[in-house]
């Protein structure tokens with residue numbers, strides 16, 4: 001979907017109607033199968049109701065970085081780290097915690113080229129977001145770009161594939177050609193918090209002018225937030241005024 005100056009509520013509504021019609025047709029032709037237990041899927045998704053209930057929700061979390069907070073904290077709280085920090089990201093929307101059995105799905109998304117998992121996760125994300133979207137929608141979705149070498153190894157960028165599903169379901173344009181990795185970085189998973197920050201410093205650069213001010217960065221998992229923060233820094237320099245982070249799962253500290 002091409003970027004246009006904002007998305008009206010009417011356009012969004014029309015888009016959602018077409019989308020739900022298409023979902024009904026597709027479900028009649030290819031009945032859904034659960035990606036976790038192989039049972040019969042529900043709600044037109046490749047996921048059954050019991051498995052969906054097993055997915056760990058990230059209900060009490062920091063509204064800036066989505067870090068899970070201790071139970072009993074207010075839903076709109078801010079964690080200690082975000083209170084004192086210079087804010088590059090305005091808000092995060094991450095509906096799940098990175099825990100069993102969602103971690104299994106994310107692994108399959110990353111390394112298994114499993115498109116039914118991409119559809120399920122993108123779809124679940126969109127459903128959560130549409131259910132709570134009282135605030136203005138971002139004008140543009142920007143997936144975290146993958147380095148050239150890793151892209152060649154993997155053959156696809158999981159953040160971009162997710163962004164594609166979310167863009168379609170939420171009726172928001174997506175652009176994956178605006179930012180690129182300016183250098184290869186090490187796998188973040190093996191590094192400490194400080195190491196991660198250093199690893200991604202200066203790792204992104206703009207390829208084209210940013211055509212919007214309110215951006216949502218799309219990633220699969222947010223761990224320390226170093227990667228999305230670094231991308232936010234570049235987007236801000238390019239003129240973004242409001243930056244959200246949208247991801248499927250948040251790994252806790």
Ligand SMILES: [Zn+2]
Nearest residue numbers: 034037048051
């Ligand atoms: Zn199941």
Ligand SMILES: [Zn+2]
Nearest residue numbers: 062065079082
């Ligand atoms: Zn926080």
